[in-house]
Amino acid sequence: MSASVGPLDAFGVTVGFTGDQAVVGVRGEVDLLTAPELAAILTAVIDGGHSSVVLDLAETTFMGVAGLRIIEAATDRLGSSRGGLSLRSPSAQVRRLLDTTGMAEAVHVAHDGDVDAVEVEEGEGAEDVDDRLGPEQTASVPGTPVTVEPADPARQLRHVSAIPAENDVVDGALRLVVALAQATVEGADGVSVSLHRHGRLTTVASSDQTILDMDADQYATGEGPCLDAAVEGRWIHVESLDQETRWPAFTAKARQRGIGGAMLSTPLLAEDRPVGALNIYSHATEAFAAKDQDLASIFATEASAILRDAGVDVSDDQLASRLADALRTRQTIAQAQGVLMERGGISEQDAYTQLRSFSQRTSEPLGERAADIVGSTQRGCQVSPAQPEAAS
Amino acid sequence: MNRQLGDSLDQARRDAGLSHGELWLRYFELGGMSTALQVEAFLYGALRPTASDHDVLAHALNERFVELGGNHPVPYSEDADDADEARRIR
Numbered sequence: 001m002s003a004s005v006g007p008l009d010a011f012g013v014t015v016g017f018t019g020d021q022a023v024v025g026v027r028g029e030v031d032l033l034t035a036p037e038l039a040a041i042l043t044a045v046i047d048g049g050h051s052s053v054v055l056d057l058a059e060t061t062f063m064g065v066a067g068l069r070i071i072e073a074a075t076d077r078l079g080s081s082r083g084g085l086s087l088r089s090p091s092a093q094v095r096r097l098l099d100t101t102g103m104a105e106a107v108h109v110a111h112d113g114d115v116d117a118v119e120v121e122e123g124e125g126a127e128d129v130d131d132r133l134g135p136e137q138t139a140s141v142p143g144t145p146v147t148v149e150p151a152d153p154a155r156q157l158r159h160v161s162a163i164p165a166e167n168d169v170v171d172g173a174l175r176l177v178v179a180l181a182q183a184t185v186e187g188a189d190g191v192s193v194s195l196h197r198h199g200r201l202t203t204v205a206s207s208d209q210t211i212l213d214m215d216a217d218q219y220a221t222g223e224g225p226c227l228d229a230a231v232e233g234r235w236i237h238v239e240s241l242d243q244e245t246r247w248p249a250f251t252a253k254a255r256q257r258g259i260g261g262a263m264l265s266t267p268l269l270a271e272d273r274p275v276g277a278l279n280i281y282s283h284a285t286e287a288f289a290a291k292d293q294d295l296a297s298i299f300a301t302e303a304s305a306i307l308r309d310a311g312v313d314v315s316d317d318q319l320a321s322r323l324a325d326a327l328r329t330r331q332t333i334a335q336a337q338g339v340l341m342e343r344g345g346i347s348e349q350d351a352y353t354q355l356r357s358f359s360q361r362t363s364e365p366l367g368e369r370a371a372d373i374v375g376s377t378q379r380g381c382q383v384s385p386a387q388p389e390a391a392s
Numbered sequence: 393m394n395r396q397l398g399d400s401l402d403q404a405r406r407d408a409g410l411s412h413g414e415l416w417l418r419y420f421e422l423g424g425m426s427t428a429l430q431v432e433a434f435l436y437g438a439l440r441p442t443a444s445d446h447d448v449l450a451h452a453l454n455e456r457f458v459e460l461g462g463n464h465p466v467p468y469s470e471d472a473d474d475a476d477e478a479r480r481i482r
Contacts, residue, residue: 326418326421329422330423360451360464365455
């Protein structure tokens with residue numbers, strides 16, 4: 001969605017699956033800016049258990065060393081499994097690059113129309129590649145020229161759509177949404193994501209079995225907050241399932257399970273169309289304040305879109321914690337604003353400007369400054385916003 | 393004018409080596425309330441951010457420049473009224 005404008009338009013990755021084989025099509029330029037997206041998608045595909053991956057380069061207009069590193073890393077990961085990584089229809093530029101970096105020695109040459117195309121070998125060749133990737137060494141290694149025919153690409157590839165709903169990248173993103181929503185929305189005891197698949201709603205990620213069952217109850221009875229959000233795109237806030245009368249069949253089942261607390265269902269939107277819902281359950285009634293609802297909706301609609309569009313590697317633990325950090329910092333800044341507003345009798349905006357100006361003057365990150373201010377109230381001492389060095 | 397402002401923001405994003413997704417995350421981290429799509433529109437000058445939105449975005453970029461060993465090259469809204477002031481690297 002957000003990739004529809006801008007200079008990076010030329011770059012795009014598609015993923016398709018035929019049996020056990022995953023076909024990753026790469027369009028445009030693979031450079032330092034775009035390589036992380038390709039790496040993330042390949043990682044997610046491999047994490048998803050696909051042992052045979054074809055990298056279709058028919059529409060790759062340029063590949064830099066960053067792209068080679070990705071091929072190398074994927075080869076390493078897939079090396080010991082059955083299928084491995086295959087390159088399909090590399091351009092003359094890519095073949096030259098493979099050649100000059102010595103990676104050509106590690107690839108098989110396939111004839112025109114050969115489905116296997118170019119297969120990167122695992123083994124001693126692949127290890128050698130590691131040392132040859134430095135740019136300063138690229139010219140010094142004589143490689144066997146690659147004589148891949150510019151294969152009339154096995155065009156079965158063209159049927160792959162842009163990141164199909166079933167793929168692992170999306171599932172990984174949704175699991176992350178679930179984990180983060182549970183960690184950051186106060187009062188959240190369980191979280192799930194429902195998605196339309198094959199014409200019906202399915203829970204693709206959930207924090208535990210009870211939540212999975214609660215979702216299933218709604219699918220089975222054909223009613224509930226999750227359905228209203230996922231099907232009609234409505235934002236549903238239930239203060240107490242015990243007291244709720246809108247979905248009698250579902251709430252009866254919920255009571256049987258001993259769940260009678262609050263529930264928040266936020267639609268997931270793609271192209272303004274509801275494609276699923278983020279469901280947050282609490283054991284307590286009236287558990288969700290307005291800010292929790294804001295957080296849930298921002299998170300549900302934005303983070304899942306960002307994760308997909310940016311191709312962020314959601315299987316990466318570091319990234320998951322980075323996202324969690326971002327949310328924590330955001331909350332800390334809001335708290336610090338509150339402290340400054342109370343101390344100085346100033347507006348929310350002025351409080352923010354104070355924080356930002358301080359950060360600007362001292363080059364101390366705004367989030368750290370905010371944490372100092374929040375910390376100072378907990379220790380009971382004062383930190384003036386103008387003070388250049390905050391006590392720590 | 394919008395166009396120029398947007399262009400320079402997107403140029404700053406590229407100079408900072410941030411993807412649209414990463415910049416949005418940093419903006420969100422600093423309290424930004426606009427969607428990723430809106431932020432992208434700000435960058436391209438298709439939408440004009442409010443002064444406070446602009447400043448959050450500018451600060452997200454500037455913190456990145458500080459990480460890279462630089463200063464705060466992206467002007468804030470209070471600087472932007474005066475083009476000379478805006479160009480002055482603090």
